[in-house]
Amino acid sequence: MKSGYDSTTLGRSGLLVLLAGQLLPMIDFSIVNVALDAMSASLHASPIQLELMVALYGIAFAISLAMGGRLGDNLGRRRVFIWGVTLFGLSSLLCGLAPNVTTLLLARALQGVGAALVVPQILATLHVTLHGREHSRALGLYGGIGGLAFIIGQVLGGTLIELNPGGFGWRSVFLINIPFCVAILLLATRTLPETRNDRRVALDRAGTFWLAAATGSLLISLSLGPLLHWSWPCLALLALFPLLLGRLWQVELRLERRGGSPLLPPALLRLPGVRFGLTIGVLFFACWSGFMFVVALTLQSGLGMTPFQSGNAFIALGSAYFIGAMLSTRMVARWGKVATLLAGYAIQMSGLLALMLTLERGWPQIGILALAPATALIGFGQSFIVSCFYRIGLADVPKTHAGAGSAVLSTVQQTAMGLGPMLLGAVFSHVLQPHDDYRQAILITLGVEWGLMLVLVVFALQKRGIRIMQPE
Incomplete structure (x- = not known):
């Protein structure tokens, strides 16, 4: 009797290729931020056009994710992964060569579509080819890479603008993608198993x-x-x-x-793990993206750091995040998903309090080293939360719905990350406007984030008895 999907073993090399494929589109969310000033000067872009350079990528990505998952289920996840990497590489080249703002905006939208073809195939392939501890370890790596990519983008973007390799200026933040895309394409056909549903399903045009x-x-x-x-x-x-x-x-x-x-099966949304995961995703990823936005703004506009220095200020957070993600598999196996999630909340919230104390006592003479202990604590806690988000969200998803399940989680994640800067940014701006006091604005905004995380703690405590709490 057929199980509804073709499944073969995913080796270590294939896992590395998938994680490399995940890293590229995630980096492009943040790497562009530090190049906006240079783009504005070179292309004479208006503030609205600069905003669209960031927004169009995320919008095209979020809109196309669910369809990317469906295409992978129908046509083969390796095949669609390769299509996505190819489109992402070509659109990156177009971004790097763009002679005007209109071309750059079009290329950014194409980048988002390419990313949406890549990302659902990664999580779905992990879900259908790996089992038990290997599955849990791979999800830990997936969560670690996803969060680390955001930090790498900030640091790498600042470094490229500062060093200006080859004299390409801001164009280097796009052109750097091309050799990595070529390497991924060369390795993907050799290392990735092809998985798909045995039965093709019609495209849901109305749902799309x-x-x-x-x-x-x-x-x-x-x-x-x-x-x-x-x-x-x-x-x-x-x-x-x-x-x-x-x-x-x-x-x-x-x-x-x-x-x-x-395209988005309502049956999936009735599963307790999916509902729990989506609740985590909406609040946590909104807080995360909002945190990155207001802290970067404070470092540059409030403390006078350069983009390069601001990017480096997140190195401790990213390093601790990756270490925590590697430890999360062992923690989940020992404590269970919800207990590990609660530990992540406690660590991250402690880091937020430590960061508030650091800013309160040291303002305005605060350097990167002074920020490192608090931001490392925040990153370490965040890694547990993100890894549990994927584990909890996929716990009840049938393998025949792997593409749809991964697309649902990714769509909510990306939408929430678009929501975060508006929510915490609005709090930050409201406090900042009367007296232009960046210290007061960041302290109150971090306090609001702490309160939102407390809501997630209460919600998780209410769910401690459900099945997804059990160790893997």
Whole structure:
């Protein structure tokens, strides 16, 4: 009897190729941030165009993730992974050679689509080819690389702008992707097993449209709203989001009742692990991206650090994050998923308090070394949270729905990361505006984040008795 999917063993080399494929699109979320000033000077870009350079990538990524997962399930995950890396490399080349802002914006959107073809195949392949401790270890690596990539992007972007290799200026932050894409493509065909569902399912065109509309309305309004002072078009788009989300749910529910194959199966959202994971994802990743945004702004505008120095200030956080991710497999095996998650919350929240104390006592003479202990504590705790997010979210997902399950988690993660800068950024700006006091603004914003993390602690304590708490 067929199990519904083709599964072969994923070797160590194949795992490294998948993780390298994950690293590239994740780095591009943050590497561009430190190059915006140089882009503005070179291409004479307006503030709205600069915002779109960041936003279009994330919007195209989030909108296309679910379809990327479905294509992998139908056509083969290795095949779609290769397509995605190819598109990502070509669009990176187009970004690096862009003669004007319009070309660069188009190329950034294509980069997002390429990333959306790559990322769901990684998590789905891990889910269907690995089992037991190997599966848990791979998820720990996946979570570690995903979080580390954001930090690498900040540091690498600042380094490239500072050193200006080859005289390419800001273009180097895109051109550096190309040799890595070529290497991944050469290795992927040799090391990755091909997995797919035995039965192809029809593309859910209606679900794709309504998902794109809902996600796009939210992310576009959040990206451009602060810049356009929340003019009525931005508010209208934001108000449309819950209506479009409701319509998406109706369409998917109707298709499921008819025996079809929804792009985002409502049955998945009824699974306790998926619901728990999505709750973690919405609040935590919003806090994470908001934290990175307001801290980077404080370091550069409040403490006068250069982009290079600001990027280096996150090295301790990223290093501790990666170490914690490597330890998370052992912790989950010993304590269980929810207990490890609670430990991550406690460590991260302690780090937030330590960072607030450091800023309170040392302002304005605060260097990178002074920030390192608190940020390392934050990164170490975050690694446990992220690894448990994937483990909990996939715990109940059938392997035949691996693509859809990974796409659901990734879509929520990316949407939440777009939400974070708006939420914590709004708190930061509200406190900052009256007196231009960066110290007070960052302290209150970090306090708000601590309170949101406390909400997640309460939620996790209520779920301690469910099945997903058990050790792997």
